Amino acid sequence: MQVACLLVADFLVALARRDDPSLRGQPVIVGGSPEEHAAVVACSPEAVAAGVGIGTTLRRALALCPKAVFLPHREGVAAEAAGALLDLLRLYSPAVEAIAPGHAHLDIHGLAEMARMDDAAYLRDLQESAENASGLPVSLAAADTVFAAHAAATVQARGAMLVHAGEARAFLGRLPVEVLPVSPLMHQRLRLFGLNWLGQVAELTFSAMQAQFGREGARAWELANGRDDARIVPRPEEVRVSEELELPAPAALSEPLIAGTRALLLRALEHREIKGHSLRRLDWRLGLESGEQLGRRCVFREPTNDAARMLFALQPKIERLQLPAAAVSVGVTLSGLCSEYGHQANLWQVGPRRHRELLEAVEQLNTRVGGPQVFRIVEVQGWSRIPERQLGMVAFGP
Amino acid sequence: MVANSGTAAGDGRFRPLNEPSPAAVEATPRGAPKAMLWRGTYRRVVAVHDTWRIDDEWWRDEIARRYFVVELEGGRRLTIFHDLVRDLWYQQAYDAPKAGAPMGRKRAG
Known part of the structure; x- marks a missing residue:
């Protein structure tokens, strides 16, 4: 086996259900409250069955699924959970590619042998470690190609699966065409032509698929026949700096939170790894007395290393917060390191x-x-x- | 772009920009470039990505050039032209003229 795919289906919903087990079995919609002018960011299968999809306005989602539980999009919490999963995977493999939050591909060629385990046991161990560390339902599958591993991870809700070498074509043949990484319109067209399974696509000729469906058809044929030359492209580890502080007393007003955030930013900007660099992203989180965590993310239009500018962007978000409980801790994480330190002014446009x-x-x-x-x-x-x-x-x- | 400063012209105060520089090019009998001297080595032309011709100022110093965007071995792309009047080859960066040009570029068929 060469490649593994780790997938937490409906990552944001799974995160919400991990933090509140009473949400299991209920339709969950992540994106905000129905009164907000916003769209659905993620939804559970129960909500999908009612007609809600990603991008549906929250008001319409309420009309389609009135019994759904509407939750805010906790970007900071999601980013932290996704980052923790990636950090765990990097302990197992030197090449990890993050595809989306809760979805990663990793190169595992030869790693089971190094650990003196058979492939299936190695996968089970990795899958259980990921589940125990994250508290999320993890589906892990391994195969010789990226697409086969990804397709296998998609068809199971959780657990570990191994697609043995030489069995990929037969395995893929039994999968529905929706696992193909093509547009939803292409999926519809395949269905309209009576092509419901990858095996049916594989039996056609390459020229027929390409003639009827163009480049997407050619790609679909190659993948259905187990031909996938995609490689893991690991991204370099991002430099991140975090600072936390416990508030001297539980706070429900924004002023102490802002003051605490200012102190944290000044402390974080002194870190050796980021000193002298500008940063693009700030993740801010709040720990509440109830044990809940709130988070907000700021992505700066222009990179900066000025604490005042960062606070200026973050302050309105803090002031708009409606806390369900008093805050007991504040944390910030700075990332998105840039080499840019300032702007090159125009030599001719001077005073x-x-x-x-x-x-x-x-x-x-x-x-x-x-x-x-x-x-x-x-x-x-x-x-x-x-x-x-x-x-x-x-x-x-x- | 900087507005015209109204400065009086004088010795050395105006210089042309993007003047063509002579190039050593080996061409086929039909006039297509097949190799070019680049940094001391003759490199084969692996592809001609575009070609066009300009003809201008026939009433005074005639200009007739066939331009080629070529890709050399190693991936470098250059714009060269064959001066059809003097039968010489040159290298020159080419930008399309601004809108309002009297005639468009004539591409080879």
Whole structure:
């Protein structure tokens, strides 16, 4: 076996049910409350059966599934849980590719032998470790190709599955066409042609599939026949810095939370790993007396390492919070490291004093070397088809 | 783009930009480039991605050029042209003229 796929189906819903087991069996919709002008981010199969889908407005979702439980989208909590799963997988494999929160591919070639285990036992061990560490239902499947591993992980709710070498085509043949990574429209078209299983797609000729369905059809045929040259592309580990503090007394107002967040940001920005760098992302979390965790995420339009700017972006989100219980702890995680530290200003768009200094510097250079040395590019005959006539250089100066 | 400063022209105050530079190109009998001297080594042209011709200023110093966007061995892409009047080859970056040009580029059939 070469590749494993770890999948937590309906990750956000599974996360909510882990934190509140009473939600099991009930239709759950994640995205906010129905009064908000927002869309469904994730929903449980019970809600899907009622007609709710990702992207449905929350109001419409309420109309379709009035008994659903509506939950806010806790980005920070989801990111932390997804990150913890990836960290666990990196203990098992050197090449882990995160596809989506709760969905990852990992290269496991030779790892079972190194651990002196057979393949099935190795997979079971990894699957149980992931479930125990995360508290989420984990489906883990391994095969020789990425698609076969992913398809196998998709068809089971939890557990470990191994698709043996040489059995992939037969295994895939029994799967519905919905496992193919093509557009939903393509799935519909396949069904309309009576192609319900991958085995039926594999029996057709390549030219027929390509002629009828184009590039997607060619890809579907290759995958149905077990031909997949996709490789794991691990992304470099992201640098993340976290700071936490316990509040001296439970707080229900925003002022102590903001003050605590300011102190945390200043402390986090002093970390050696990120000092001198700008950052794009801030994950903020709040621990409540009830044991619940709230989180908010800020992604900055321009990278920054200024605590005041970060707090300026985060403060409205803190002030809008309606806490179900008093807060006892605050935490921040900074990530999205950039090498950019500042902006390159336009040399020519400076104030009058700087402009005079610039002219003086240019005159000094021209006198020292002899002749104009600094030029501006100007348009001469922008409409000309002869390239050397389009632009020219004019000596910079008064 | 910088607005015209109104500076008086003088010696060395105006210089052309994007002047073509001579290139050593080996061509087929039909005029397509097949190899080019690049950084001291003749490299084979593995693909011609685009070709077009410009003809201009026939009333004074005639300009007739056939341009090629070529890809050399190793993946480097260059724009070169064959000066059909002087039968010489040059290398030059090419940007499409701005809207309002009198005639569009004529592509080879």
